[in-house]
Amino acid sequence: MTMKFSVIIPLYNKEKYIASAIWSILDQTYQDFEIIVVDDGSTDKSVCVVENINDTRIKLIKQKNCGVSCARNTGINNAVGDYLLFLDGDDIYLPNALEHFSFLIEKFPDNGYYCSNYYRVRDGHKTPAIDVSRILGKKFEYGVVDNFFYIAAYHPGSFPCHASTFCIERKSLLISELTFPNGVTHTEDVYFCSLLAMKFRPVFSRECIHEYNLNTEANSRNTRPTNERFIIEELRKYVDTIPWLKHFLAKNIIHLLYNCLEFGDQVNFYKHKKEPMFSYGYMLSSYKIHFLVLKFLPFKLLRKLYLIKLGRKN
Template sequence: MITVVVPLYNKASTIERAINSVLVQTVENWELIVVDDGSEDQGAELVSRYNDKRIRLIRQKNSGVATARNVGAKAANSSVLAFLDADDYWATTHLENLEKLITEYPEAVLYGSAYFGVGEDGVARKIKFSGIDELPIRLLITDYFMTVVENGYFLFTSSVAIKKEIFEDLGGFPVGVKSGEDTLTWARLACQGDVAYTKVATSYYMLPNVSLGERKNFLRRPQIPDYVGSELIKLLDSSIKNKMSLQKYIAYWHRIRAMIFLELNERANGYFEIWKAISHDHVKLKDILCCILLLLPLNIRAYFLFNIRKMRGRA
């Protein structure tokens, strides 16, 4: 059996779609735990209306998404956990897709599928990663860090599964992290073993409204001090086989932070993150371009970045 954990906070408009996508799974041996994290809307009431013994609702005061996921995982009765955010949803074969991975690669520490991004127009487009797309349908990724550096984050929370024992030994998701708790969790797992991945896309990620005028309102300011970055550095002291890749991965993390600060017009913080990236990796063209963009007026910079995202299909 697989336990599906859904953290819920003010998602009354989408929680039924998420739950319904679990109800129609081709795999029927599952349980669904929805952890209401102190919602102020009717989301929890909508969950309580489902007449299915496999669905449980846990209520708690608002403590954050990491705590909600950890509470759900602790209450799980099965040995495998799958996570689904309340505004995302799955194809009918998602759990079947993950079960095939678990059967084929029982030694993996993390399992995940490719996924679709659903834009404002409601159209689902598969998020493509050129280096991975050329590989077999199902594969074992032995160097997670370099794979991310070369392709981008090919996993997201609603596309992964993990064995409960491994999740508990890890300590769950780090609590109190405003952004990047999943990034740190997958990195910690990758230090322990390999990641099993399937190119069959069966999860759907609802892309936020990031039109030119609303982009800044969507962005979450990177946490200062950088807890995730400091914890990633600690992983370098562990006995892992891909330390050089981890160095580049840490640089990749700082480059992402630099881009966010760039869009928030926080020049000093942007330059600092570029310097941190270079300290873990050599100077790249994107570092130079980022520095140039930081010199441009905010409106010109925002327009330039919007068009880059649009060309990549992620605007």
């Protein structure tokens, strides 16, 4: 049996949120889909919640805990839909998400990779993650983007897509042999989306089709690394061949330096500042200001100011 979409949900201890995630799919205006929930060894009642939702389109797969990338890859291997989507278990799709992806596929059938804007939700307030008018112009609605990494490098704290805001043709993905990086839990989705952007010509839409919940326990910052940032190390090899990639990785160095400030890692802070891509010439938009602040202010003062910004005491 074939169908248009397979929506893959990696699940690990999302008891409070998983029902909302699943129902956001079941309530779609476009109904040709299957849902593949991959339980990655949850220790709470997440599985019971899924099993209590009575819909034959839900396929529940249980496996030992091996990480979110492994769970997503398991979903890929078990999907039958023509196109794959990935929804985190504590986020939701807006009702028109699948309908909008179907529209983009119809408009650009040969591209295979489709991304859309999304809302960042904090304390009940939601704002579009990407200021499309500022970067691509007020008239841009949707289309092929050849400056994917320019968008990624320009806009603070966002990316043209992440795990829950893109759609990929299953056949093309299998041919490409690209997978989520097993064992990686931070920036793994951005890395995967970056590989797709280098392999396919991405289509991007300003339409917000997803709500990214910043207030859940799963979005805690306490696991962010300070010694390295996976995406920097892995994409470094492509910087001389992919336009704007150096600028995007420079932005990631900025975020890595802020991780060091947050967790008091002075040694790695000064190590990362020696990175060749930590350069004013690679900074776009407000990152030029971030660069100057991080470059010239001392670590102790920076850390104190940053913790005040985060609402924490030193």
